[in-house]
Amino acid sequence: MSNTQVLFVKRPIGLFNPRETFKIVKTPIPTREDLKNEEILVKIRYLSLDPAMRPWMNDTRSYMKPLGINDIMRGNAIGEVIISKNPQFKVGDIVLSAFGWQKYAVSNGKDVVKINPFPGVSISDYLGVLGLTGLTAYFGLFDSKVKAGETVVVSGAAGATGSVAGQLAKIKGATVIGIAGSKSKCDWIKNELGFDIALNYRDPDFVGQFQKATPNYIDVYFDNVGGEILDLCLSRLAKNARIAFCGAISQYNEKKIKGISNYPALISNTARIEGFLIFDYQSRFPEAIRDISKWLKEGKIKRREYIINGLENAPEGLLKLFKGENTGKFLVNVGDDVKAKL
Amino acid sequence: MSNTQVLFVKRPIGLFNPRETFKIVKTPIPTREDLKNEEILVKIRYLSLDPAMRPWMNDTRSYMKPLGINDIMRGNAIGEVIISKNPQFKVGDIVLSAFGWQKYAVSNGKDVVKINPFPGVSISDYLGVLGLTGLTAYFGLFDSKVKAGETVVVSGAAGATGSVAGQLAKIKGATVIGIAGSKSKCDWIKNELGFDIALNYRDPDFVGQFQKATPNYIDVYFDNVGGEILDLCLSRLAKNARIAFCGAISQYNEKKIKGISNYPALISNTARIEGFLIFDYQSRFPEAIRDISKWLKEGKIKRREYIINGLENAPEGLLKLFKGENTGKFLVNVGDDVKAKL
Ligand SMILES: NC(=O)c1ccc[n+]([C@@H]2O[C@H](COP(=O)([O-])OP(=O)(O)OC[C@H]3O[C@@H](n4cnc5c(N)ncnc54)[C@H](OP(=O)(O)O)[C@@H]3O)[C@@H](O)[C@H]2O)c1
Ligand SMILES: NC(=O)c1ccc[n+]([C@@H]2O[C@H](COP(=O)([O-])OP(=O)(O)OC[C@H]3O[C@@H](n4cnc5c(N)ncnc54)[C@H](OP(=O)(O)O)[C@@H]3O)[C@@H](O)[C@H]2O)c1
Numbered sequence: 181m182s183n184t185q186v187l188f189v190k191r192p193i194g195l196f197n198p199r200e201t202f203k204i205v206k207t208p209i210p211t212r213e214d215l216k217n218e219e220i221l222v223k224i225r226y227l228s229l230d231p232a233m234r235p236w237m238n239d240t241r242s243y244m245k246p247l248g249i250n251d252i253m254r255g256n257a258i259g260e261v262i263i264s265k266n267p268q269f270k271v272g273d274i275v276l277s278a279f280g281w282q283k284y285a286v287s288n289g290k291d292v293v294k295i296n297p298f299p300g301v302s303i304s305d306y307l308g309v310l311g312l313t314g315l316t317a318y319f320g321l322f323d324s325k326v327k328a329g330e331t332v333v334v335s336g337a338a339g340a341t342g343s344v345a346g347q348l349a350k351i352k353g354a355t356v357i358g359i360a361g362s363k364s365k366c367d368w369i370k371n372e373l374g375f376d377i378a379l380n381y382r383d384p385d386f387v388g389q390f391q392k393a394t395p396n397y398i399d400v401y402f403d404n405v406g407g408e409i410l411d412l413c414l415s416r417l418a419k420n421a422r423i424a425f426c427g428a429i430s431q432y433n434e435k436k437i438k439g440i441s442n443y444p445a446l447i448s449n450t451a452r453i454e455g456f457l458i459f460d461y462q463s464r465f466p467e468a469i470r471d472i473s474k475w476l477k478e479g480k481i482k483r484r485e486y487i488i489n490g491l492e493n494a495p496e497g498l499l500k501l502f503k504g505e506n507t508g509k510f511l512v513n514v515g516d517d518v519k520a521k522l
Numbered sequence: 523m524s525n526t527q528v529l530f531v532k533r534p535i536g537l538f539n540p541r542e543t544f545k546i547v548k549t550p551i552p553t554r555e556d557l558k559n560e561e562i563l564v565k566i567r568y569l570s571l572d573p574a575m576r577p578w579m580n581d582t583r584s585y586m587k588p589l590g591i592n593d594i595m596r597g598n599a600i601g602e603v604i605i606s607k608n609p610q611f612k613v614g615d616i617v618l619s620a621f622g623w624q625k626y627a628v629s630n631g632k633d634v635v636k637i638n639p640f641p642g643v644s645i646s647d648y649l650g651v652l653g654l655t656g657l658t659a660y661f662g663l664f665d666s667k668v669k670a671g672e673t674v675v676v677s678g679a680a681g682a683t684g685s686v687a688g689q690l691a692k693i694k695g696a697t698v699i700g701i702a703g704s705k706s707k708c709d710w711i712k713n714e715l716g717f718d719i720a721l722n723y724r725d726p727d728f729v730g731q732f733q734k735a736t737p738n739y740i741d742v743y744f745d746n747v748g749g750e751i752l753d754l755c756l757s758r759l760a761k762n763a764r765i766a767f768c769g770a771i772s773q774y775n776e777k778k779i780k781g782i783s784n785y786p787a788l789i790s791n792t793a794r795i796e797g798f799l800i801f802d803y804q805s806r807f808p809e810a811i812r813d814i815s816k817w818l819k820e821g822k823i824k825r826r827e828y829i830i831n832g833l834e835n836a837p838e839g840l841l842k843l844f845k846g847e848n849t850g851k852f853l854v855n856v857g858d859d860v861k862a863k864l
Contacts, residue, residue: 446767455794
C-alpha cells in the first residue's frame, strides 16, 4: 500500500493539458512514527475540483501565491482522521481542509475543520452546498442586496455556485434568469430548482432570447463566467444594477483575455461591478451555514453532485470542469471503498 | 438685433464634425409680449461645454433621452434675467439652468437656480468648481471613501472634474497621482495644485512610469477617461480598491468601443467599479457647495478656466474639448460685452 500524490509540474499557457501539467507519484504512507506532535494523518475521501485551480497555475499577482512547480496540487478535500497526535482531533473524525491532491495527507491541524453532517446531508455536501461554493453563492448574492421583485441573472447557473445563487435569489422573491451551457442543465434549473427562465448560451439565438427575457433589464447579475456573457449583461443593466463578480471561468484558459466593451453602461445606469472572495467572509460562515442548512431541510435548496472516481482521474476531471461536463458540484471520490459515500 | 441658436441637426457616427453636426440659426429675440405667465427671458453669459454632449448625440438608451434632430443643443448656461413674468425672479438675477446653446433663452423657471457669488468667485465658477464638475468630483471621490495614506489615481487630471477630484484627495491626506495629456498640464497639477505625481499619458514610456509610480498599487481610481488608462489601472489594483467611474471620454467618439481586458483583477483584489451620475446627488448639493466654497476661500482648492468667445464658436469648441485643448473648465463666453465676466 502506498500514498498517491498529484504534483503540479508544468505551468500551462492557455488551455492546460492534464498529462503535461500534472504528474502522479507514489510515496510511502506516513506512519505514526513519521508524524510530529500536533500532526494528524487524514485519509482523503472527496476532493473538490474548482475553476480557480487554473488561475492558481499562473505566475501572476493574485489573492494566493501561485502554485510552485512540483507542489502537491492545491485543493480542498474531506477525509477521515486515521492517526492523531493532536488532542483536538481523534481517529474517526471527519475533517475538511486544503489537504491537496493526495490519498493521505499530513496536517498540523491548522485550518482544519471538523464536519458533523446532520440527517439529509452527506459529508461531501461540505465541499459544495455547505462548503465554499454554497457560501460563495450566499455572500455574493446577499451582499448585492437583492430585493423581492428584482430581476436577477445568474451565469454558470447549473454549476455548484450558480445553482445555489439562483435558488437564494428565488428565496428572496426575485425573478431569476439562469444561463447555462446545455439543454439538460437548463431543464434542471428551471424544472427542479425553480428558476423562472433558463437560457442556453450555446443556442444560436441566445442573445435575442436574452434580450427578450430582460424587458425590465437586470437589477443583479451574479457573474460566474465573465467574457461575452458579462458584456451582454452590461448592455442590459437597469438603473442602480449590481454585478456580483464571482468568477470569470470563460477566460481562465485563454492566452489573451477578450475585453468587455459595454462597461460605459455602468455610468449611465449608475451600476457597479464588485469582485469578492469567499475567504474574506470567514467570520460570517456560521450564519450562512445555519441559513443554508435550514433551507436544505425545508427543501428550498436542492443540489446535485457530479462525482468521478479515483484520484488518478482528477487531472482529466479538472479539464471536464472547464468543458462543462458537471451539473452541480464537481467532486473526485478518492476513497477506494464504497463506504466513502456516507 | 436677433437671437442666435445652435441646433443639433445630424447624428454623427464616430468623431463628430462640428459643421455637419450643428447649424447656427438667427431668430427673433422674444419680447415681453411673447412670454407666457411664469416665464422669464434670460440673456446668456456663459455656456458650459461638457464631454457628455457627445454621448447625448447617440440614439441609444442612456440616463437622458437622446438629442432630437433640430433640437436647440442642450447645455448648462448662466445668464441674467432681462424680462420676468415669474414672481420668483427679477430682472438682474443671475441664473443657472440647462438653457441650451442660444443667446437668449425663455424658461418657465423650473430647474432654474439663482446664483449669488461670494467674494473671490465669479459667476462662471458656478459652471465649474461650484457647478456640476466640482460637485461631480466631490461626490465621486468622497463616495469612494478615500482615507489618508491611500493611493489615489485621477485621470483627466487637468480637466474641470479631475483637477478638483485630485485636490479633494489631497485634502483627505491621500497620495495623489494625476494623469493628463501634456507636459504643461502635468506641471500645473503638480506645481500649482499639489498633486504628488503627474504623468503624461502621451509619453512613450507612460506605462512604465505608471507602474513605477504605484509600488503599493491603487486604492482609489477616479476615472474620467475609460479605455486604455482604465485597463492599465485595473492591472494595478490594491486589495479592496474602488474605481469611481465618472466618465469614459476616450471612447465617446469611437465607432466601436475598445474592450478592457484586466477586469478579472476585480475579483482577485476584491475591488469594485462604481458608475455614478451627478444628477442623483441633487439633494446633497448644498453640503458640497458649502465645503468647496470653504476650501476655495482657504486656498485649498484652485481652479482654472479655459474660455472661448462667441456662441458661434461653441461647435468648434466642443471638438477642442475632445482634443484636450482645455486646462480646467471649458466655457464659452456668450455675452458680447466686457461686463460679461463679473
Ligand atoms: N469569488 C470566489 O470566492 C469564488 C469561490 C468559488 C467559485 N468562484 C467562481 O465561481 C465560478 C463557478 O465555480 P464553481 O466551482 O461553482 O464551478 P461550476 O460552476 O460548478 O463549474 C464550472 C462551470 O462553468 C461553466 N463554464 C465553463 N467554461 C465556460 C465558458 N467558457 N463560458 C461559460 N461557462 C463556462 C460550465 O458550465 P456550462 O455548461 O454552463 O458552460 C461548468 O460546468 C467560477 O468562475 C469560480 O472561479 C469564485
Ligand atoms: N458622472 C457624471 O455625472 C459626470 C459629470 C460631469 C462630467 N463627467 C465626466 O467626467 C469627465 C471629465 O469631464 P469634464 O467636464 O471635467 O471635462 P474636462 O476633463 O475638463 O475636459 C475633457 C478632457 O478629457 C481629456 N481627454 C480627451 N480625450 C481623451 C482621451 N482619448 N484619453 C484621455 N483623456 C482624454 C482631455 O485632457 P487631456 O489633455 O488630459 O487628454 C480633455 O481636456 C468626462 O468623461 C465626463 O463625461 C461625468
